[in-house]
Amino acid sequence: MNAARDADRSITPRKKADAILAEAGLEYAGGWGAGFNVLPTYAALRPVAAGSAVPTSDVSLNAADPFADTDAEWFRLATAHGLFGKDGGFFVTLGHGGWFRVRLGEEWRLAEVLRNQPRCPEFMTLSPDGKTLIGVTTEEYGIWLIVVADIPAYQEQRALRLAREESEEERAAAWDGLFGRLRIPPRTRQLWATGLLHNPSLPDDLRLDLLVRTGRYYGRQLPAGLIDQLIDHPDWKVRCTLVDTGSNQLTPEQWSRLVLAEENDHHRWALAGIAVDYRAAFTCAAYERLAADPVPRVRAETASLSGLPTAVARALLDDPEPQVRKSACAAAWPDLDADERRALLADPDSGVRAVARRLHHREHPVSRAVFESGDLDDATRIVTSSVLEPGLAHHLSRHPDATLRRALADNPHLPRALIAVMAEDPDPSVRGTLALRPDLTEAQRAAISYDFDLSSRSHTLPWVRALHHDPEAMRRLAASAHPLIRRSVARARHLPPDVVDRLAHDEDRVVHLFLAESCDDAPPWMLLQVWHWWNGSLSSPGRPRTHPNFPRTDLLKYAEDPNPRLRQLALDDPDSTPELVERFTLDAHREVRFRAAQDSRLSRLGAVRLLDDPDSSVRWAATRSPRLPARVLVTLLREGRTAESAAQNPAIPPGIIRRMAERDQVSPRKGQVTPRQAPA
Numbered sequence: 001m002n003a004a005r006d007a008d009r010s011i012t013p014r015k016k017a018d019a020i021l022a023e024a025g026l027e028y029a030g031g032w033g034a035g036f037n038v039l040p041t042y043a044a045l046r047p048v049a050a051g052s053a054v055p056t057s058d059v060s061l062n063a064a065d066p067f068a069d070t071d072a073e074w075f076r077l078a079t080a081h082g083l084f085g086k087d088g089g090f091f092v093t094l095g096h097g098g099w100f101r102v103r104l105g106e107e108w109r110l111a112e113v114l115r116n117q118p119r120c121p122e123f124m125t126l127s128p129d130g131k132t133l134i135g136v137t138t139e140e141y142g143i144w145l146i147v148v149a150d151i152p153a154y155q156e157q158r159a160l161r162l163a164r165e166e167s168e169e170e171r172a173a174a175w176d177g178l179f180g181r182l183r184i185p186p187r188t189r190q191l192w193a194t195g196l197l198h199n200p201s202l203p204d205d206l207r208l209d210l211l212v213r214t215g216r217y218y219g220r221q222l223p224a225g226l227i228d229q230l231i232d233h234p235d236w237k238v239r240c241t242l243v244d245t246g247s248n249q250l251t252p253e254q255w256s257r258l259v260l261a262e263e264n265d266h267h268r269w270a271l272a273g274i275a276v277d278y279r280a281a282f283t284c285a286a287y288e289r290l291a292a293d294p295v296p297r298v299r300a301e302t303a304s305l306s307g308l309p310t311a312v313a314r315a316l317l318d319d320p321e322p323q324v325r326k327s328a329c330a331a332a333w334p335d336l337d338a339d340e341r342r343a344l345l346a347d348p349d350s351g352v353r354a355v356a357r358r359l360h361h362r363e364h365p366v367s368r369a370v371f372e373s374g375d376l377d378d379a380t381r382i383v384t385s386s387v388l389e390p391g392l393a394h395h396l397s398r399h400p401d402a403t404l405r406r407a408l409a410d411n412p413h414l415p416r417a418l419i420a421v422m423a424e425d426p427d428p429s430v431r432g433t434l435a436l437r438p439d440l441t442e443a444q445r446a447a448i449s450y451d452f453d454l455s456s457r458s459h460t461l462p463w464v465r466a467l468h469h470d471p472e473a474m475r476r477l478a479a480s481a482h483p484l485i486r487r488s489v490a491r492a493r494h495l496p497p498d499v500v501d502r503l504a505h506d507e508d509r510v511v512h513l514f515l516a517e518s519c520d521d522a523p524p525w526m527l528l529q530v531w532h533w534w535n536g537s538l539s540s541p542g543r544p545r546t547h548p549n550f551p552r553t554d555l556l557k558y559a560e561d562p563n564p565r566l567r568q569l570a571l572d573d574p575d576s577t578p579e580l581v582e583r584f585t586l587d588a589h590r591e592v593r594f595r596a597a598q599d600s601r602l603s604r605l606g607a608v609r610l611l612d613d614p615d616s617s618v619r620w621a622a623t624r625s626p627r628l629p630a631r632v633l634v635t636l637l638r639e640g641r642t643a644e645s646a647a648q649n650p651a652i653p654p655g656i657i658r659r660m661a662e663r664d665q666v667s668p669r670k671g672q673v674t675p676r677q678a679p680a
Contacts, residue, residue, distance in 0.1 A: 017094060017100065020094060020113060020114070021092070021094075021100060021102060023113045024108060024109060024110050024112075024113040024114065025104065025105040025106070025107045025108035025109055025113075026092065026100075026102035026103070026104065026105060026108060026110075027102060027103050027104070027105045028102065029087065029088070029089035029090075029101045029102050029103040030089060030101045036091065036099050036101065036614070037130070037590070037614045037615075038091060038099060038126060038130035038614050039126070039130055039133075039151060039155070039612060039614060040612060040614065040619075041093045041098060041099065041124065042641070043155070043612040044093075044124055044126060044133055044135075044151070045124065045135070046158075047133070047135070047146065047148045047154060048124060048133075048135030048137055048146050048148075049135075049137070053144075053146055054146070055144035055145060055146055056077060056145055056146055056147040057073050057077060057144075057145045058139075058142045058143060058144045058145065059073055059142055059143040059145070060141070060142045061138075061141060061142050061143065062141075066111075066142075066143060067109075067111040067112040067115055067121065068109075068111075068112065070110075070111035070121060070136065070143045070145070071108075071109060071110055071111045071112065073145055074110065074111070074125070074134060074136060074145055077134055077145060077147055078090070078125065078134060081127075081132050081134070081147055081149055082127060082132060083125060083126075083127045083132050083134060084103075084127070085127070085128035085129075087103065088103040088104065089101055089102065089103045089128055090102065090103070090125055090126065090127060090128060091125065091126040091127075091128070092110075092123060092124070092125050092126075093123065093124050093126075094114070094123060099126065101128075110123065110136075111136065111143070114136075121136055121138060121143060122136060122137050122138060123135075123136050124136070126151075130151060130152075130614075131149075131150060131151050131152060132147070132148070132149055132150075132151065133147070133148040133151050134146070134147050134148075135148075155609070155612060156609070159605055159608045159609040160605065162608045162629065162631075162632050163603075163604040163605040163607075163608045163609075163629065163632075164629075165604075166629050166630060166631065170630070170631065171629075171630040171631075174629075174630035174631040174633075174634045175630055175634065175653060175656050177634060178634045178637060178638070178656065178659075178660075179659060187640065188638070188640065188643050189660075189662075189663070190213070190214070191640065191643040191644040191647065192637070192643060192644070192647045192660045192661070193210045193213050193214050193647075193661065194214045194216060194644050194647070195643065195644040195645060195646065195647025195648045196210055196647050196648070196657060196660060196661055197210050197211065197214060197216055198647075198648040199647060199648050199649065199650060199652065199657065200650050201650045201651075201652060201654060201657060202657060202661075203654060203657070203658070204223070204226075206657070206658065206661045207226060208226060208229050208230070209661070209663075210661060211226070211230065212230075212233065212235070212238050213663070215237075215238075215241045221249065222249055224251075227242070227249060227250065227254060228254070230242045231254060231257060231258045231261075232261075236264070236267055239258065239262075239267075239271075240267070240270065240271070242258075243255075243258065243271060243274050243275070243278075244274060248278065250280065252280075252281040252282050252283050252286075253283060255275060255280045255281070255282055255286070256282045256283045256285070256286030258271060259271045259272055259275065259282075259286070259290065260286055260289055260290070265294075265295045265298070268293070268295065268298055269295060269297050269298045269301060272290065272298055272301035272302060272305070273301050275301075275305060276301055276304045276305055276306075279306040280305070280306065281305075281306055281307045282305060282307070284309060287302065287305065287307075287308055287309055287312045288309075288312055290302040290305075291303075291312045291315060291316055296319075296321040296323065296324060297323070299316065299319060299321065299324045300321070300323045300324045300326075300327045301327070302316070303316045303324055303327035303328035303331060304327050304331075308331045310331075310332065310335045313328050313331035313332035313335075314328075314332050314335065314336070316328035316331075316332070317329070317332050317340075317344070322347075322348075322349035322351055322352055323351070325344075325347065325349065325352045326349070326351045326352045326355050329344060329352065329355045329356055329359060330355070330359065333356075333359045341356070341359075341360065344356035345357065345360060354376070354377045354378075357375070357376060358376075358378075358381065358382060358385070358386065361376075361382065361386035361387060362385060362386060362387060363387065364387065365386075365387045365388060365389040365392075366382060366386050366387065366388050366389060366392060367389045367391070367392060368389065368391050368392040368395055371388075371392055379404065380403055380404065380407045381407075383396060383404055383407040383408050383411060384407040384408075384410050384411055385411070385412075386411075386413070387413045388408075388411065388413065390415055393408065393411075393414065393415055393418055394418065396408045397418050397421050397422055398421075402427040402429065402430060405422070405425060405427065405430045406427070406429055406430045406433050408422070409422050409425075409430050409431075409433040409434040409437070410433050410437075412439075414437075416439075419434065419437075419440070419444065422434050423444075423447065423448045423449075428449075428450065428451045431448050431449060431450045431451075432450040432451055432452065434448060434450075435448045435450040435482055436461060436482065436484065436485070438461075438463040438464075442476070442479065442480055442481065445480065445481055445482055445485075446481040450482075452482070452483055452484065454483060454508060454510070458484055458487050458488075458510060458514075460487075460488045460491045461484065461485065461488040464477060464485060464488035464489060464491075465488065465491065468489075468491075468492040468493070471495075471496045471499075474489055474492060474495055474496065474499050475496065475498065475499055477489050478495075478499045478502050478503055479502065483508045483510070483511070486503065486506060486508065486511050487508070487510055487511050487514050489503065490503050490506075490511045490512075490514035490515040490518065490519060491514050491517075491518045491519075492518065492519060493518065493519065493520060494519065494520060494521055495519055495521055497521070500515070500519065500521045500522065500523065501523070503515050504522065504523050504525075504526040509530075509533075512526055512529065512530050513530055513534055516530045516534070516543055516544035516547060517537070517539070517540035517543045517544070518540070520547075520548060520549075521549075522544070522547060522549055523549065524549050524550065524551050527544040527547050527549060527550045527551070528544075528550070528551055530544045531544050531545060531550075531565060531566075531569070532563070532565050532566070533565075535565075535591075545569075545572075551569075552572065552573075552574070553573065553574065554573070555569045555570050555572050555573035555576075556570050556573045556575055556576060557570075558570045559576075559580060564587070564588075564589035564591050564592050565591065567584075567587070567589070567592050568584070568591055568592045568595040571584065571595055571596070571599055577601075578601040578603065581596050581599045581601045581602055581603070581606065582596075582602075582603055582605075582606050584596035585597070585602070585606040585609055585610055586609075590613070590614070590615035590617070590618055593610060593613060593615065593618045594615065594617055594618045594621055596610070597610045597613075597618050597621035597622045597625065598621050602625050602627055603627060604627045604628070604629060606627075607622050607625035607627045607628050608622075608628065608629070608632060610622035610625075611623065611628075611632070611636070619642075620645045623636050623642050623645040623646045623648075623649065624645060624646075624648050624649050624650075625649070626649060626650050626651035627651075628649065628651065630651075633646060633649055633651065633652070637652075637660075647660065
């Protein structure tokens with residue numbers, strides 16, 4: 001029994017759909033799923049499931065073979081109304097999950113197969129252009145086939161009805177109906193809570209409770225007073241979530257208060273560890289108190305904190321716990337005298353001695369004998385960061401282990417005589433590491449045969465970042481043969497004009513991208529070029545369009561451009577009109593419609609129209625439009641599919657927001673009359 005149930009759970013929805021469609025005799029015709037530029041299935045269902053629906057044709061359930069008759073009638077209607085595309089393809093859906101693009105096989109049988117599904121037989125079919133819909137649904141005495149010959153016209157008429165002007169009384173009644181006589185489901189209230197946090201009309205006094213309920217601190221700029229309230233919150237989960245997702249906003253004073261006030265030893269240790277990971281800073285008094293913490297692992301984390309005062313680091317070297325001394329070595333080492341360093345090298349704990357040896361050998365060369373003695377742990381780390389005797393370095397340059405050769409190529413103390421040797425290394429990863437050394441001349445770098453994947457994710461080289469404020473260094477490195485070095489230069493906030501011009505004409509378009517994202521001096525023409533293929537990342541949202549140098553005028557000329565990336569820019573022109581916004585709500589490309597959905601000049605009709613857009617991002621933007629009529633917005637707030645995004649709508653009255661933010665709602669007793677909640 002359990003095995004059968006587990007086997008059934010292993011069948012994914014996609015596999016189930018594939019099996020049903022195969023059984024129905026349908027062939028693949030260009031894709032499965034919901035990613036087509038056609039009406040969402042829930043919107044297509046409306047004219048089929050409406051109480052006022054009238055069948056175009058119906059088949060009696062008392063017929064000898066009603067399912068075969070249904071297939072025959074469906075085929076007749078599909079042929080008569082042009083449902084099939086040139087290749088015989090059409091869309092079919094088995095529910096509300098999405099459309100499947102298929103064509104009929106030699107022995108197809110839709111109704112017969114789909115009669116085993118809920119409310120069977122029940123399915124919808126749509127023409128490839130999204131204009132013709134045939135819905136099949138089972139009623140009490142027969143099977144109805146309903147044809148909607150012009151879906152766009154039906155949708156437009158519906159949008160016109162919903163977008164009509166509403167009076168103050170109608171608005172008040174609509175908002176009153178949001179709560180009605182029924183308790184709001186907990187799931188809906190949770191979706192509201194999450195959405196309200198993004199609502200610009202949310203009163204500040206409600207924000208704390210909503211943050212606690214949702215735990216959604218990440219990426220959110222929190223007011224200092226609110227952070228203080230979260231720090232003082234009695235629930236550990238709230239405090240932990242704050243530092244784990246919003247720790248970059250905490251000041252040293254807030255970090256100090258948060259960790260020092262934590263009475264639970266395990267929690268205090270966890271917070272200290274998070275502070276280490278995020279390189280958080282503390283007050284001087286907090287460092288001293290944490291260094292005297294009764295829990296050894298808290299003291300060990302304290303020794304690894306950024307900004308640890310020298311006096312505190314030195315004090316931790318006398319800690320009775322080896323792990324604490326081990327952690328404190330790196331922070332204290334630069335300020336220790338020779339005797340203190342010798343004491344660490346002779347520490348009774350092997351872990352402390354190992355760390356001390358690594359630090360010692362950053363100044364004192366490692367001999368081959370010492371390296372091969374086995375006394376040094378983590379050979380790769382030693383080779384990467386230590387000063388090496390010439391004999392050992394020469395030996396390692398020909399070592400059979402490519403990992404050690406690669407570590408040697410990254411060693412800042414590599415003898416210059418070995419650069420030419422390692423430039424001929426048989427392993428491309430070794431040569432690639434060598435090519436990124438800061439001490440190479442560009443002639444040496446260009447002579448190295450290295451592999452670099454231009455499509456790979458790039459990081460800014462730390463040594464290049466350190467030179468961002470040196471104009472001469474930027475000029476030299478902007479001419480480098482290595483793309484990663486030029487990309488790292490492009491990450492500078494400001495660059496000399498000649499460097500900007502060179503990078504803007506670079507053959508690597510990622511250089512252009514980084515220049516657009518990071519450099520305030522990027523030229524307008526290049527920003528427009530980048531806009532052709534890039535519209536922002538998580539680290540630089542909005543760029544290049546939000547760049548201060550991005551073109552802001554003379555954009556109306558793009559209103560008819562065949563490229564949708566340029567066409568949408570016409571809305572940014574100060575001379576653009578609400579009529580253009582309205583026109584763009586009907587544009588063929590989703591990006592243009594998305595921009596129209598976000599425009600403050602969007603009309604009521606345009607907002608309602610876009611609620612059923614084929615693209616989910618456009619629908620999401622439309623639910624946030626303040627132009628939506630109250631009766632429409634109330635419906636969106638009631639539906640689980642749209643409740644969270646609709647709760648972000650700034651047009652929700654403050655009084656309604658307060659009721660939505662309640663953790664629960666008590667249902668009125670039978671017969672009890674509840675006063676109308678007038679919008680504030």
